[in-house]
Amino acid sequence: MNATRSPEHDHAEADARLAAALRERGQRVTSQRLVIGRLLRELDRHVTAEEVLRRASEQLPGVSLPTVYATLDLLAELGEARRVSVGGPVLYDPRTEDHAHLRCRSCGAVFDVDVPFDTAVALRAAREAGFAPEAAEVVVEGLCADCAAAARG
Numbered sequence: 001m002n003a004t005r006s007p008e009h010d011h012a013e014a015d016a017r018l019a020a021a022l023r024e025r026g027q028r029v030t031s032q033r034l035v036i037g038r039l040l041r042e043l044d045r046h047v048t049a050e051e052v053l054r055r056a057s058e059q060l061p062g063v064s065l066p067t068v069y070a071t072l073d074l075l076a077e078l079g080e081a082r083r084v085s086v087g088g089p090v091l092y093d094p095r096t097e098d099h100a101h102l103r104c105r106s107c108g109a110v111f112d113v114d115v116p117f118d119t120a121v122a123l124r125a126a127r128e129a130g131f132a133p134e135a136a137e138v139v140v141e142g143l144c145a146d147c148a149a150a151a152r153g
């Protein structure tokens with residue numbers, strides 16, 4: 001991120017990019033979609049649709065959970081977010097580049113971890129098996145540092 005730019009400027013740029021991605025897919029550019037896209041970027045972590053709904057209801061009175069889900073799924077389809085299934089509720093991730101997730105089986109926390117891996121290999125193998133793959137995830141299950149320390153006592 002460029003430090004000389006204001007956060008407002010970055011938001012306007014990201015809003016414009018999302019608007020362009022929507023138009024490209026023949027989707028309407030609504031303030032609802034822009035607000036939810038902006039919230040996901042502002043939260044800047046893995047969030048559930050419920051968390052986005054809580055934040056969104058100030059700016060979008062009357063918005064419903066199914067609408068938030070549909071909008072987040074649309075953002076994921078447009079490549080503006082990632083849908084992460086790691087067991088438990090579906091999480092939406094503002095980081096769209098390939099990365100792996102660490103999931104704590106005790107507290108449920110989900111962390112990003114950058115490791116070199118190629119989901120294309122898994123997707124290709126899936127296609128060769130006659131499967132129509134949509135996404136591949138690397139999830140490492142275990143205990144987070146806090147829970148591991150607590151378990152040691």
Ligand SMILES: [Zn+2]
Pocket residue numbers: 104105106107108109143144145146147148
């Ligand atoms: Zn934990």
Ligand SMILES: [Zn+2]
Pocket residue numbers: 046093095099100101111112
């Ligand atoms: Zn992530």
